[in-house]
Amino acid sequence: MQHIAESNSPLPPQFAAQAEHQGKDIALSGIRKTYGPAVALPELSLDVPRGQFCTLLGASGSGKTTLLKIIAGFEAPDAGSVRIGGGDVTHTPIALRNIGMVFQNYALFPHMTVFDNVAFALRMRRLPRDEIRRRVGEVLELVSMDTLLGRLPRELSGGQQQRVALARALVFTPDVLLMDEPLGALDKNLRQAIQLQLKKLHHELGLTIVFVTHDQEEAMNLSERIVIMDHGRIVQAGAPEALYRTPESPFVAGFLGECNFVDRAGCMLGVRPENVRIGTQLTSSDLRHEGRIVASTFCALHWKIFIEAPGRTVVAYVPAGTGAAERTPGQSVVWGFSATDAMEFAAA
């Protein structure tokens, strides 16, 4: 957690002055993209308000990277328009869109120092030497990398390289920051540290961020809004809690968090594992079913119990204090839930 503690310095003047002006809204309308016979995006529209942290979440091949590439200008859509800050940029070259990008394989220039990697974009823009020095210093301070200016990428840890990549994307104060699975290669602690740092930067700079992940926990940690994609379409979008509590379809319920599906009187119910009770934990009004415990896993805050029931495996999170007698694999068990905790879906 060292990275976080280090980054408590006040916002450098360059960013403080621009914070309230930063971030432009993105408006995608009727975007279609095909690759030969493959339809990556049939017809997609999405508005991201300025300053929003918006995450695209979806299975592999659902079109997340394609959409980012279209916003950035690496790919042109077959149909539809891209507007940034009100202006139509559908046919604007990448370099003129003022977009910062961070990708999973962050590909820093291997032969350049940390300083030179970050300065590169400013040199391309022919900024004066003094200003480059000042800006690079400020942005590296922002990501707590200002003490390692002279190192080469291979002399840095994965997380440090990732923060340099972030600095490189932020140094020219972009209107929009696009990130495609930027933390995929990092271990869990480092991921969390950088997630926190990213949240803080987002808050302080007021950036509009479109972030791609297929890690649902990461999506929940970071986003103000999650857009769930499937086969190039948006199936539902909303705040993390709203999506979790009121998914519109079994697909969304199963994609964001775990969910048990139970047929009951002709309709399909979705029940979150934390709402499943077993044995003596059941209340008198709970809907009850029979099953057999096949496995129990200790997860610190709860036990995760796998119950074999006719036609399905049910997952229950039961309190960490649940005694061995109630959770030992092999035994028969009664499991159930309150009807008020169940989410009802139209039968498929």
Ligand SMILES: Nc1ncnc2c1ncn2[C@@H]1O[C@H](COP(=O)(O)OP(=O)(O)OP(=O)(O)O)[C@@H](O)[C@H]1O
């Ligand atoms: N250059 C290309 N040529 C042909 N098909 C492509 C190309 N790029 C992407 N596709 C196809 O378009 C669809 C969407 O791909 P995309 O890379 O956007 O998915 P993704 O959601 O980013 O997946 P992942 O989570 O695996 O990165 C996939 O079916 C993919 O095979």
Ligand SMILES: [Mg+2]
């Ligand atoms: Mg991708």
